[in-house]
Amino acid sequence: MNSSQLMGFTTFAYLAASFLYIAIFVFRAKKLGIIASVFTLIAFLVQTAAFGLRWMESYQIGYGHAPLTNMYESLVFFAWAIVLFYLGLEYKFKNRLIGAFAVPFAFLSMALATLTGDEIKPLIPALQSNWLIAHVMTCFVGYAAFAVACGMGIMYLLKSYGIEKSSGKKGREESLLSTLPDLNVIDDVTHKTIVFGFLWLSAGIISGAIWANSAWGTYWSWDPKETWSLITWFVYAGALHARFTKGWGGKRIAWLAIIGFVSVVFTYYGVNYLLSGLHSYGSAG
Amino acid sequence: MKAKNNEIWALFASVKLALFTFFILAVTSIIGTVIPQGKEMGFYIENFGAGTAKLFQLLNVPDMYNSWWFVSLLALFSLNLIVCTIDRFPNIWRLVTMDNLALGVDRIIKMPKREVYTSELDPAAVKQALVDTLASSAWRFTSMDKEHGTLFAAQKGNWTRLGVITVHVSILVIFIGAIIGSALGFKASVMITEGRSTNKVYLYDGQATPVDLDFEVRCDRFELLVYDTGAPKEFTSDLVVLKDGKEVLSKSIEVNDPLQFGGLTFYQSSYQAIDNAVAVELEKVGGEVKKFFISPGREVTWPEEGVRFGIVNVMGGAMGQARFKIWFKDEKAAPSQFWVDGGKQVMIERPDSNFAFSARPLFATGLQVTKDPGVWYVYLGCIMMLVGLYIAFFLSHRKVWLYITEEHSKTQLHVTGTSNKNKLGFDNDFMALTDHLVKSASLKLTKEGS
Numbered sequence: 040m041n042s043s044q045l046m047g048f049t050t051f052a053y054l055a056a057s058f059l060y061i062a063i064f065v066f067r068a069k070k071l072g073i074i075a076s077v078f079t080l081i082a083f084l085v086q087t088a089a090f091g092l093r094w095m096e097s098y099q100i101g102y103g104h105a106p107l108t109n110m111y112e113s114l115v116f117f118a119w120a121i122v123l124f125y126l127g128l129e130y131k132f133k134n135r136l137i138g139a140f141a142v143p144f145a146f147l148s149m150a151l152a153t154l155t156g157d158e159i160k161p162l163i164p165a166l167q168s169n170w171l172i173a174h175v176m177t178c179f180v181g182y183a184a185f186a187v188a189c190g191m192g193i194m195y196l197l198k199s200y201g202i203e204k205s206s207g208k209k210g211r212e213e214s215l216l217s218t219l220p221d222l223n224v225i226d227d228v229t230h231k232t233i234v235f236g237f238l239w240l241s242a243g244i245i246s247g248a249i250w251a252n253s254a255w256g257t258y259w260s261w262d263p264k265e266t267w268s269l270i271t272w273f274v275y276a277g278a279l280h281a282r283f284t285k286g287w288g289g290k291r292i293a294w295l296a297i298i299g300f301v302s303v304v305f306t307y308y309g310v311n312y313l314l315s316g317l318h319s320y321g322s323a324g
Numbered sequence: 325m326k327a328k329n330n331e332i333w334a335l336f337a338s339v340k341l342a343l344f345t346f347f348i349l350a351v352t353s354i355i356g357t358v359i360p361q362g363k364e365m366g367f368y369i370e371n372f373g374a375g376t377a378k379l380f381q382l383l384n385v386p387d388m389y390n391s392w393w394f395v396s397l398l399a400l401f402s403l404n405l406i407v408c409t410i411d412r413f414p415n416i417w418r419l420v421t422m423d424n425l426a427l428g429v430d431r432i433i434k435m436p437k438r439e440v441y442t443s444e445l446d447p448a449a450v451k452q453a454l455v456d457t458l459a460s461s462a463w464r465f466t467s468m469d470k471e472h473g474t475l476f477a478a479q480k481g482n483w484t485r486l487g488v489i490t491v492h493v494s495i496l497v498i499f500i501g502a503i504i505g506s507a508l509g510f511k512a513s514v515m516i517t518e519g520r521s522t523n524k525v526y527l528y529d530g531q532a533t534p535v536d537l538d539f540e541v542r543c544d545r546f547e548l549l550v551y552d553t554g555a556p557k558e559f560t561s562d563l564v565v566l567k568d569g570k571e572v573l574s575k576s577i578e579v580n581d582p583l584q585f586g587g588l589t590f591y592q593s594s595y596q597a598i599d600n601a602v603a604v605e606l607e608k609v610g611g612e613v614k615k616f617f618i619s620p621g622r623e624v625t626w627p628e629e630g631v632r633f634g635i636v637n638v639m640g641g642a643m644g645q646a647r648f649k650i651w652f653k654d655e656k657a658a659p660s661q662f663w664v665d666g667g668k669q670v671m672i673e674r675p676d677s678n679f680a681f682s683a684r685p686l687f688a689t690g691l692q693v694t695k696d697p698g699v700w701y702v703y704l705g706c707i708m709m710l711v712g713l714y715i716a717f718f719l720s721h722r723k724v725w726l727y728i729t730e731e732h733s734k735t736q737l738h739v740t741g742t743s744n745k746n747k748l749g750f751d752n753d754f755m756a757l758t759d760h761l762v763k764s765a766s767l768k769l770t771k772e773g774s
Binding site for chain 2: 090101106160161163164165167168170178213234235237238241245248251252255256257258259263266267269273274276277280281285295310314317
């Protein structure tokens with residue numbers, strides 16, 4: 040049993056977990072709830088073991104580094120962070136309906152990972168730093184929160200547009216949407232998730248700056264990755280200011296949660312493939 | 325005129341302007357990620373056409389993050405932060421330092437979060453018992469006699485009101501650090517051949533202007549380690565700092581582990597193999613080790629040991645795969661000739677003593693040299709930002725009041741409170757306090773209406 044096989048199993052497990060959570064929502068199968076949670080938790084633990092195993096394997100090969108160094112490893116960690124964050128949210132807010140809008144992101148990330156090479160490669164000198172773990176972990180905890188916030192933004196819009204459309208007639212669609220949490224609850228949790236993500240994104244940008252300074256003597260060089268992380272930071276900073284001072288909520292914050300996540304995806308994924316810069320070692324090759 | 329000033333002030337203090345600057349900064353920042361930065365004019369003409377290239381030059385797009393208009397946007401962003409901070413600070417400070425006992429009792433007893441209790445004791449007895457009970461509560465109360473009763477007040481986290489302002493100031497501190505760095509610091513580079521030293525570095529200003537250092541840096545050794553895949557594993561340089569000819573500091577630097585001296589930092593950034601130069605290490609077994617930096621085709625002597633040698637032939641590339649053909653002689657026997665692989669050791673057996681011989685290509689280490697007196701301000705700003713965000717998002721200012729009064733000849737105890745954030749957490753705190761009061765036997769409280 041090696042880490043790649045365990046990761047492969049995790050990919051299918053997250054797909055199955057996604058179906059379970061979607062089934063809870065679509066078929067109002069509340070009885071599936073505990074099954075979905077336990078199943079997802081087991082898949083998460085398997086992935087955690089796979090993560091540890093891959094770390095060990097890298098030492099056995101003689102390269103010896105944390106599995107957080109290329110596109111494959113970061114996508115896997117992204118999925119792990121999404122599930123960890125989601126399970127925490129489920130536990131805190133005692134609501135499993137968010138799962139249908141969060142766990143599929145973890146599956147997508149794993150699926151994308153399987154399309155990139157999973158070979159353990161040696162680390163170039165620039166990446167050999169203790170800041171690697173701090174930088175990647177802070178960034179991806181933030182990204183995971185933003186992914187879940189995006190899922191909840193979609194959930195909010197689905198419910199609020201659904202209600203508008205079916206106002207007057209009481210169709211099946213409406214009763215399905217009525218199983219979703221109240222709009223103001225979704226709104227509140229979305230906001231709190233963005234707040235959480237924003238703190239970690241800030242920490243991620245800062246740890247990256249300190250690392251860059253210790254490796255190259257420049258804490259900020261406006262390379263595309265840095266610049267896009269700042270753009271993402273501005274999007275969420277804007278959303279938070281609009282809410283705190285202008286009382287924005289509802290659809291506007293839901294849309295901002297989605298736009299913000301698009302910016303996250305571009306910062307993380309798009310920049311590597313469409314633009315060139317210092318983070319080029321993060322690309323698939 | 326006054327009104328107009330106020331309007332301008334209000335604009336610069338406004339969140340509307342902040343949202344506008346966020347938006348403009350975010351959108352314009354995209355330009356520099358799509359259009360490659362810092363290329364020659366020819367590159368832009370070739371890729372975008374002469375007309376567009378001219379426009380780029382006019383707007384300084386090839387170096388847009390340092391252009392007048394982008395820097396102006398950052399200045400506008402800073403001005404917005406400064407004015408907003410000055411504008412709001414008095415109000416925030418008032419909330420931090422406010423005397424909660426001075427607040428009107430009418431307002432206090434109508435707080436949304438409230439409970440009312442009655443006691444069979446008289447007000448003076450309740451007050452006496454309350455002092456003891458509150459001493460063991462999670463809050464630190466102060467009290468004041470009012471017209472119709474006694475008011476107790478306590479608060480937690482009043483300083484957390486400063487969280488948001490800390491975040492705003494942190495951005496300004498980072499900017500100050502960046503300005504100090506660009507005004508008083510520099511970025512330069514230098515190549516130092518193994519065995520050599522330098523007291524000059526060369527600026528990245530397009531002309532490589534030399535900067536004199538008041539000390540010397542010597543490179544004793546450069547080492548390139550590769551993985552079995554051929555990818556570079558580590559670049560290491562043994563550097564020595566010399567001040568007035570004396571060694572004052574030595575350190576092996578590698579990527580991610582620079583050398584700091586005299587306000588400068590030396591980063592490992594590149595390397596170069598030197599043509600026609602070989603580093604030789606010769607060890608008399610059981611004796612001395614000596615290093616030589618030599619050119620092929622030249623005879624070298626080690627007089628103390630009476631040894632002469634030279635490199636007669638070099639084969640192969642520069643990356644350590646080179647082979648060297650060596651000619652070696654001492655006074656005891658006929659000269660010997662042999663091949664040695666780059667980086668490997670060969671034993672030379674001579675009548676009196678044996679020598680370990682190794683040779684490898686000579687390198688120059690490429691160092692990035694920076695002076696940045698502003699970086700500590702930047703780091704201070706970063707810490708302030710994270711601490712400030714944590715306070716602003718997760719900590720709250722919570723206040724509670726107790727008011728003892730007499731109503732219809734019954735002693736009443738009002739318990740009220742408020743929190744600026746995290747209402748759920750505050751509800752728990754509040755409940756803990758009321759539980760504590762109710763459980764205290766000396767107060768003899770019953771809930772109003774029950």
